[in-house]
Amino acid sequence: MKLYRPATILVGVLFVLIGGLTRLATPDQVYDEQNIKVVHGTIGEPLDYEGTGSTVKVTRIKFARSVLDSSDSDGKKPLETNGIYVAIEWDAIRGDRKPDLTNATLQADGGSVYQPVEGLSHSGLDFPDAGYAKTGTVVFEINPADMKGLTLELRPTMLFNVYNSDITVDLGIPTEAIAQQMVDGAVAQYIVEDAVTRVAS
Amino acid sequence: MESLDEVIDAMIADRVIHRHRRIWLLVIALVVVAVLVVLATGGWKEKKGRTVPTLTAPTTVTAGRFEYSFTKAEIVQTPKTEYDEAESKLKVYFDAKNVDTEEHESVSIDSQLMLFVPGHGEENVESDGASCHDDKIGWVLVYGLPPESCSMTFKVAPDFKADVVEIGVLQEHYESDNEALGANDKPYWHNEDAAAVVRLSPKVVIDAGENK
Known part of the structure; x- marks a missing residue:
């Protein structure tokens, strides 16, 4: 029996061509992560x-030279800084499915990534139970030299790669001059109120 | 019926097998003894001395994404009270600065980044974590801001005394996992190893309990 008939070779060549064609047909990768x-x-x-019916909104941002928890006792000293504090007041409405745990960071055009301040018990961002809405504050310590283009990023931490x-949120600091104005106009002390939960209307 | 040849062959084979039997047994016994001796004397591993520099405080160490300026150390003794046993901890003070030029990210000092090295063959003591900025545990250090004064505590025996203590400083490396094994090729800070050892002379401080 003849092992390599012309038809066998033709089928092999065809498979190779089809493989090449499918590679050409895949679209260029548009997103860094396709599930985000x-x-x-x-x-x-x-x-x-x-897909969760939940929304989050930044209601106000406030720059401050020192911060204090509203529940701290009278004698307690506020947290001072060599940089500047920015308090981000948020309002979150919870849908029927809870959004994945979010990790709040601030990013600036200069490449800095800021994490929330530790040591303030009222600072944080999370979602209430279904049907409720919550307002609260998350406080960051930032470097006044790198504030241009400050953006709040709420990135879900996922165990499985699901669509998310x-x-x-653009915090509205497009230029260095505006950043400087924000720093100059910072309040001496900001009091971080405890998060408040209400019924979502 | 076997022939004479076969009988002779069998005899020769028997001799050959048994001729060196004693030598073989001796060699095997010697190997076993040698292994036991090597194990008993501490293994085959080459003993190396310290391969990182030993510095004396006050000194500055740059390790991974932090720059530490060591200042002083204290042995904080808490006397025995009606409710608590006496205890001691070693507290090391330093100024820490975030020098993460790779990611520019705010980060807190991990408790695993320093070790108390008692020496004399004792195990290294892990720290209870760092606190900065007026003793705030887990304080987040911001890249680009001036150093914060921090401290790290290590649990020691209640009667611990030392003229000089050695603190091992570990450094993380900004590198990626092995891509060939299917890991993400994005580098990140991990893989800590020893960067330096800092010698400090601790002062004994008695904590009478005002802070409790």
Whole structure:
């Protein structure tokens, strides 16, 4: 029996060609991560968590030279800084499914990534139970030299790679001059109120 | 019926097998004894001395994403009270600065980044964690801001006394995991190893309990 008939070779060549064609047909990778939808917004804009019915909104940001928990006793000294504190007041409305745990960070154009301050018990960002809404504050210590383009990023931490939203909020500091104004106008002390939960209307 | 040849062959084979039997047994016994001796004397591993520099405080060490300026150390003794046993801890003071030029990310000092090295063959003591900025545990150090004064505590025996203590400083490396094994090729801070050993002379301080 003849092992390599012309038809056998033809089928082999065809397979190779089809393999090449499918590679050509795949679209260029558009996203860094295909399971993440980046939701970008500004202060005052409720931003949707895909598929959970939950939204989160930054209501106000406030720059301060020192911060203090509202429940601290009278004698307690406020937290001072060599940089500047920025308190981000947020409002979160919870849908029927809880969004994955979010990790709040601030990013600036200069490449800095800021993490929330430790040592303030009221500072944080989380979602209430279904049907409720919550307001609270998350405080960051930042470097006044790298504030331009400050953006709040709420990135879900996932155990499995499911379709999810990455929320970014532009905090409205487009230039160095505006950043300087924010620093100059910072209040001497900011009191961090405890988060308040209410029924979502 | 076997032939004479076969009988002779069998005899020769028997001799050959048994001729060196005693020598073989001796050699095997010697190998076993040698292994036991090597194990008993501490293994085959080459004993190396310290391969990182030993510095004396006050000194500055740059290790991974932090720069530490060691200042002083204290042995804080808490006397026995009605409710608590006497205890002691070693407290090391330093100024820490975030020098993460790779990611520029705010980060707190991990408790695993320093070790108390008692020496004399005793095990190294892990720290209870760092606190900075007026003793705030887990304080986040911001890249680009001036150093914060921090301290790290280590549990020691209640009657611990020392003229000089040695603190091992570990450094993390900004590198990625092995891509060939299917890991993400993005580098990150991990893989800590020894960077330096700092010698400090601790002062004994008695904590009478005002802070409790």
